[in-house]
Amino acid sequence: MSAPTDQRPPMAVLDIDLAAIRHNVALLRERVDRPLIAVVKGDGYGHGIIEVTRAALEAGADGIGVTTIAEARAVRSAGIDAPLVSWLHAPGADFEWALRHDVEVGIGAIEALEDVAALELPARLHLKIDTGLARGGCPPHLWPQLVARAAQLARDGRLRIVGIWSHFACADEPAHPSVRHQLARLHEAADVARAAGLREFALHIANSAATLTAPESWCDAVRPGIALYGLDPMAGDGARFGLRPAMRASARIMLAKDVPAGTGVSYGHTYVTERATRLAVVPVGYADGIPRIASNKAPVMIGGKHYRIAGRVCMDQFVVDVGDDPVQAGDEAVLWGDPAYGEPSAQQWADAAGTIHYEIVSRAGGRFLRRHHDDLRADSDEEEE
Numbered sequence: 001m002s003a004p005t006d007q008r009p010p011m012a013v014l015d016i017d018l019a020a021i022r023h024n025v026a027l028l029r030e031r032v033d034r035p036l037i038a039v040v041k042g043d044g045y046g047h048g049i050i051e052v053t054r055a056a057l058e059a060g061a062d063g064i065g066v067t068t069i070a071e072a073r074a075v076r077s078a079g080i081d082a083p084l085v086s087w088l089h090a091p092g093a094d095f096e097w098a099l100r101h102d103v104e105v106g107i108g109a110i111e112a113l114e115d116v117a118a119l120e121l122p123a124r125l126h127l128k129i130d131t132g133l134a135r136g137g138c139p140p141h142l143w144p145q146l147v148a149r150a151a152q153l154a155r156d157g158r159l160r161i162v163g164i165w166s167h168f169a170c171a172d173e174p175a176h177p178s179v180r181h182q183l184a185r186l187h188e189a190a191d192v193a194r195a196a197g198l199r200e201f202a203l204h205i206a207n208s209a210a211t212l213t214a215p216e217s218w219c220d221a222v223r224p225g226i227a228l229y230g231l232d233p234m235a236g237d238g239a240r241f242g243l244r245p246a247m248r249a250s251a252r253i254m255l256a257k258d259v260p261a262g263t264g265v266s267y268g269h270t271y272v273t274e275r276a277t278r279l280a281v282v283p284v285g286y287a288d289g290i291p292r293i294a295s296n297k298a299p300v301m302i303g304g305k306h307y308r309i310a311g312r313v314c315m316d317q318f319v320v321d322v323g324d325d326p327v328q329a330g331d332e333a334v335l336w337g338d339p340a341y342g343e344p345s346a347q348q349w350a351d352a353a354g355t356i357h358y359e360i361v362s363r364a365g366g367r368f369l370r371r372h373h374d375d376l377r378a379d380s381d382e383e384e385e
């Protein structure tokens with residue numbers, strides 16, 4: 001097999017608009033007069049961790065948030081020396097690498113605190129309190145013990161506690177009573193830490209939903225993720241906040257053909273044509289992150305017109321019934337992009353798949369070619385000229 005050449009048009013593309021990312025970061029940074037930690041975990045929610053990190057920093061992000069130390073390593077290996085915090089660690093995590101590369105570490109358990117202290121390296125830590133998500137973080141009954149030990153280590157000059165933080169369970173439902181409750185628990189935890197002698201920490205809890213809807217939660221810094229990518233954490237249209245989606249997923253029609261009425265389409269024949277019609281085959285499937293559960297549901301735009309997937313999504317392809325429209329092999333099918341340009345939204349795909357757009361964008365991969373654009377919409381406006 002010969003390697004594909006650059007001249008051949010790719011079959012399927014994730015176009016990432018770095019101008020949209022910069023726009024979204026700048027917008028949030030302006031609305032929120034606090035430091036902004038841009039969350040780029042999960043390969044930048046599927047948008048590319050390095051490119052997203054650079055764009056976010058250019059647009060005014062104050063720091064970068066990742067989950068694993070492997071992600072922190074990717075950022076540092078790209079030569080990015082911005083403030084960086086990593087907060088998801090299994091036992092045996094490589095804290096030494098993190099500390100030697102100036103990575104701040106989130107800690108939610110006394111064992112992890114002792115592991116870090118034992119390294120006897122300069123360490124900047126963010127202590128995590130579980131205020132009600134019941135996922136990571138120190139449960140409230142162990143918090144006094146964790147902060148007492150941290151304060152002792154800090155007094156001995158062995159490490160610094162630069163953050164106290166938590167994570168919301170239901171901030172995407174703005175009136176949910178747990179938001180107020182979790183915020184109150186966070187402030188109590190900060191009081192306990194102060195009483196133990198810790199003083200210099202920044203308090204942070206706000207994800208995108210809270211950053212957009214709950215100013216009382218902004219504390220000393222905000223940690224938005226999904227909003228940087230232009231998507232609305234409350235499952236609406238991000239445009240209502242001025243956000244611009246940064247990912248456009250498209251593929252070139254592989255084959256278009258006319259079939260008679262009564263044709264069963266794709267595995268299981270779950271779609272049967274009602275009349276003579278034209279079918280277009282789109283060459284991406286569940287191996288590329290297209291959810292199979294979106295079979296017969298998700299929207300696809302071809303030639304400016306919206307259609308629905310016909311029949312089951314397969315591993316490598318799915319079919320669209322385009323009726324009488326003269327769709328041809330090679331035509332572009334847009335799966336999701338920016339509704340402001342008439343394209344289907346990642347939210348519509350999420351609705352079709354019974355999930356959230358976070359999952360749609362962060363799982364897109366496989367054989368999609370991911371391309372980064374300094375300004376996608378300006379680029380495509382030029383192409384049209």
Ligand SMILES: *Cc1c(COP(=O)(O)O)cnc(C)c1O
Pocket residue numbers: 039041087167206207208209223224225226227233
């Ligand atoms: C993912 C994550 C965020 C960002 O959440 P969004 O809903 O994408 O804004 C913030 N903080 C933590 C701890 C996270 O894991």
